[in-house]
Amino acid sequence: MQFKHIFPAVLAVAAVQAQNNTMNLTSLIAGNTDLSGLSQLLQQYPNVATSLASASNVTLFAPSNQALQAVSAVLASAGGNTSNLVQALLDYHTVKGVYLASNITAQPAFPRTMLNMTAYSNVTGGQVVECRLVNNTTVEVISGLKTVANVTQANLNFTGGVVHVINSVLQIPGNFSSVAVSANLTALVGATEATNLTSSIDSLQDVTIFAPSNSAFQAIGSAASNLSASMATQILEYHVINGTIAYSSSLGNTTIPTLGGKNVTITVANSTIFVNGARVINPDILISGGVMHVIDSVLNPNNTQARGNSSETSATAQFSGASSATAVPFTSGVATPTTTIGALITTASQVASGYSSVAPAGGSKSAVASGAGASSSSKAGAAAMQTGAVGAAALFGGAALLANF
Structure with missing residues (x-):
């Protein structure tokens, strides 16, 4: 028996992409003063930048300058070749499918990310994040260790999808x-x-x-x-x-x-x-x-x-x-x-109180793992979060993994 994940109807829409969006992702990031840290990080890792710039039909949760300060300390302490670390981190911030802020509701959605590196993820089709709307005002993105990132700037469109600026770096789940x-x-x-x-x-x-x-x-x-x-x-x-x-x-x-x-x-x-x-x-x-x-x-x-x-x-x-x-x-x-x-x-007796519907029996494994996305090629899967300082072990899925690079 498998499970089928049911998304709100608003999420099962075609990829939303304005016809007149001609700005590429690199230009969008470089032109946003709150993303100058991300722009500088990409300049240090041109292969990662090229990979990200070539992505299409995606949603990028872009860490703000303040959020990225913790990453600089982690990379400085890691030593050696850190390109795989940066690639994994940015892959985890890149969701398959275009999700506008209006597509995210109080019922959790669980989109897949681009993170497929076996050193960090053993989830078919890519590790996931949880997205939800809190108090009808704040979009939260929930990652490893239930770390919460809030969207502070939404719906920055580019030719390959949409960018949302977030105030905390997403944490790759550990084993x-x-x-x-x-x-x-x-x-x-x-x-x-x-x-x-x-x-x-x-x-x-x-x-x-x-x-x-x-x-x-x-x-x-x-x-x-x-x-x-x-x-x-x-x-x-x-x-x-x-x-x-x-x-x-x-x-x-x-x-x-x-x-x-x-x-x-x-x-x-x-x-x-x-x-x-x-x-x-x-x-x-x-x-x-x-x-x-x-x-x-x-x-x-x-x-x-x-x-x-x-x-x-x-x-x-x-x-x-x-x-x-x-x-x-x-x-x-x-x-x-x-x-x-x-x-x-923290414990809660009503863990499903925010859901507008609960999936019935039946469905397929692929339906559980991939769900229905905001676009025809988006995938789903998922998690939850908490605001706090980002350490190397949490940020990259466990300190033991750092030794692999």
Whole structure:
């Protein structure tokens, strides 16, 4: 079973491009005083500039001068050949398809970007960003670690599409384990390490992970302490959907097979999304291979009948007889995050409250991954964000990747 992503009708329009737009992208950037930093960056990397200038039917989210200040520090500290870093970064700011500000609504849209480098993305067709309208006034673009960038200048047309100036650099999503640690999902990371699954999950392509919170693991502490290695592996694989990226607004009432083979049941009730008996409490955390949704209970592959409802769920409902532990299981060997990113750990019971519709069962993998765009060639996929300083590890999807260049 696959999911189909339904966009607002306004997004399913033809590519909007004024007939009299004769300015090319390079000229547009060079002529905008708020984009002088981007212009200078492109002059330093002519191959990257040529690649960007040749793009057509695209939307560029162009970081302002202030936003790019952090990038200068990152590139200066990286040393050596940084052209691949810059290429990856600008690819991630370039969305396939033309999206005018008026095309973006309160219901999240998930367009694909040009980022296809395997060192940074394992999403077929390109890594994604989330776009949404907040309070009917502000367009937000959400990227890795739920970093939020606001559009400060909109609808700057050029011959190949449209440019929106943003006030923060988009962050390339890291792999599952690095993002999970940043989200304080240390029990999940510890469990995957104990079962030797971390590396394989990190490398999966087009993946959806339902990630139990630390509290969820702690609530079944008595059961967790008695798990065999085989059973622990089965439980963890039951939280992974391989080959399908299902963002929250793609989820409808349906069932879908997991990595371990057994199905999970998705239920949407009163703007709340349930996976069997677990509630999604923080959706759409982007990772390099797809998306991660935090849930409030650990799923049990031997109790697939457990169901949630719109008012409450029980963290122990899927493990009958389990009781809470004083300590959080599996965390003894996992480093505690040095910083806390509020957007990754904030919980919400009504994660689908802003959606005008929720996709029904059915559809194809390509519909989930690509969706419907603003133009005939645009693609979709996606994420969420938070304003803050940009570090090298976050900006380029993890510090370990910097060593590759």
